[in-house]
Amino acid sequence: MNVNQIKSEFLKNHWGIASEIYRLVSETIKYYDLSNFSSFNKSSKVIRFNNNALDLVLIMETFESCWNYYYKTYVLESMRNEVLDFFYKIQTGNLEEQVSAPYSISAVDIDYDLLNGFDLLATQSYLLYPYEDYKDFQPELKCNNQIAKNRKITLSRICEEVYQELDITIYDDLEETLDDGYDNFDVLITENKRQDYEFYFQFMRNCWKYTKGRTGSDILGFMFFHDGLRYSSLDDDKFSTNEISELKEFLNSKGIKI
Numbered sequence: 001m002n003v004n005q006i007k008s009e010f011l012k013n014h015w016g017i018a019s020e021i022y023r024l025v026s027e028t029i030k031y032y033d034l035s036n037f038s039s040f041n042k043s044s045k046v047i048r049f050n051n052n053a054l055d056l057v058l059i060m061e062t063f064e065s066c067w068n069y070y071y072k073t074y075v076l077e078s079m080r081n082e083v084l085d086f087f088y089k090i091q092t093g094n095l096e097e098q099v100s101a102p103y104s105i106s107a108v109d110i111d112y113d114l115l116n117g118f119d120l121l122a123t124q125s126y127l128l129y130p131y132e133d134y135k136d137f138q139p140e141l142k143c144n145n146q147i148a149k150n151r152k153i154t155l156s157r158i159c160e161e162v163y164q165e166l167d168i169t170i171y172d173d174l175e176e177t178l179d180d181g182y183d184n185f186d187v188l189i190t191e192n193k194r195q196d197y198e199f200y201f202q203f204m205r206n207c208w209k210y211t212k213g214r215t216g217s218d219i220l221g222f223m224f225f226h227d228g229l230r231y232s233s234l235d236d237d238k239f240s241t242n243e244i245s246e247l248k249e250f251l252n253s254k255g256i257k258i
Contacts, residue, residue: 008161018158021066025162028062063159068195075152076203079145083207086143090122091217098139106256107220118145208234
């Protein structure tokens with residue numbers, strides 16, 4: 001597809017990424033020949049509608065695959081240097097230095113909220129250092145990632161514009177017939193239809209462990225989401241909990257007594 005044939009100015013301005021998404025979705029549409037309903041019997045996931053068939057699911061899965069790839073390579077990678085520097089400061093005593101703490105911090109909570117952006121806030125573990133006992137020593141370290149937030153918005157709009165550019169919107173009236181969660185593009189781009197969190201945590205753990213290879217630090221890191229009160233370890237891929245008792249057991253297993 002020649003970029004000059006594209007109607008959307010937004011797609012033209014972001015053609016470096018948009019061109020590949022446009023190409024892959026176009027190939028999916030052509031394979032199933034949306035103008036010829038008799039071709040849809042090629043699909044094992046075919047969905048019937050008024051004696052016709054439309055594998056809109058496969059088209060949505062193509063969008064999803066594109067999203068997953070660019071979420072990792074375009075969105076998350078844009079914050080790698082900032083996150084590595086952030087973790088390096090945590091692992092080399094920046095929090096203790098801020099308040100001249102008379103102790104070495106052995107565990108940190110790193111607050112995040114993917115629904116509202118990619119900014120991070122590191123504090124000493126509240127479980128190990130309760131405010132009541134350490135109110136004179138309350139260090140914190142921030143990591144702002146506005147570029148990643150902007151890129152996620154851009155990626156979402158690219159997908160939306162491709163969806164419209166290819167006239168897939170003409171099939172939105174099929175949404176009541178689709179019962180597997182891929183009823184239209186608006187549903188596709190909701191958080192629970194993608195693997196954003198899984199990719200995000202893997203990215204964070206890789207950065208954390210890479211930094212530990214440089215610093216040799218023993219500090220433990222936990223990603224902490226306030227709304228869900230969930231702790232996810234950056235040191236152990238398998239540990240995630242919203243139970244304080246389980247967190248205490250985990251810390252004890254690492255030689256940190258509470």
